[in-house]
Amino acid sequence: MLPWVVRRTRLPLLSLRCADCGAASATTGDGRFRVNANGKLLDVWLLVRCVSCDRTIKLTVHERMPVGSFDPAALHGYHTNDPDLVASRLMDPLLARRNRFALDWTGAWRLDAPPPPPLDEAWPLQVEVAFEEPVPVRPGRLIAHGLGLSRSEVLRRIKCDISLRRPTIAGFTFTVTAGN
Numbered sequence: 036m037l038p039w040v041v042r043r044t045r046l047p048l049l050s051l052r053c054a055d056c057g058a059a060s061a062t063t064g065d066g067r068f069r070v071n072a073n074g075k076l077l078d079v080w081l082l083v084r085c086v087s088c089d090r091t092i093k094l095t096v097h098e099r100m101p102v103g104s105f106d107p108a109a110l111h112g113y114h115t116n117d118p119d120l121v122a123s124r125l126m127d128p129l130l131a132r133r134n135r136f137a138l139d140w141t142g143a144w145r146l147d148a149p150p151p152p153p154l155d156e157a158w159p160l161q162v163e164v165a166f167e168e169p170v171p172v173r174p175g176r177l178i179a180h181g182l183g184l185s186r187s188e189v190l191r192r193i194k195c196d197i198s199l200r201r202p203t204i205a206g207f208t209f210t211v212t213a214g215n
């Protein structure tokens with residue numbers, strides 16, 4: 036079984052309409068939270084910037100949450116702009132739903148794939164794809180890219196239990212049959 040790993044290379048951009056200039060892309064930049072105390076209740080936002088006009092857009096992470104209900108490590112992370120916390124909050128589907136944005140993974144990931152063995156050994160070849168981060172990729176495209184195959188070759192030579200067309204963020208395996 037040949038191991039392939041999909042890895043994040045940077046944070047994805049956000050597809051999010053700017054109220055000022057109408058551009059549809061925002062970035063977390065270095066990653067900043069804002070924490071605002073209101074009595075014993077806290078609001079936490081993740082601050083992102085429009086890539087076109089630099090306007091700051093506040094994404095609600097927590098709204099009027101009792102201070103005591105925060106995990107102390109997370110609260111510390113919000114105050115210190117912990118990069119891992121920025122990444123995990125940004126990729127939390129709940130945050131995206133609540134603030135109505137989608138992640139734009141273009142150019143923000145790579146595939147680490149060892150070279151396939153020579154043609155006469157170990158074919159048909161089995162490949163196991165693992166995701167280090169939830170990067171949505173179309174299996175067919177990923178396989179074509181990873182093996183240097185055309186789309187018609189992928190359709191002819193790949194056996195896979197999941198749809199080759201539908202984007203997935205879950206690991207999967209596939210089999211490549213020899214070309215001829």
Ligand SMILES: [Zn+2]
Nearest residue numbers: 053056085088
């Ligand atoms: Zn803007």
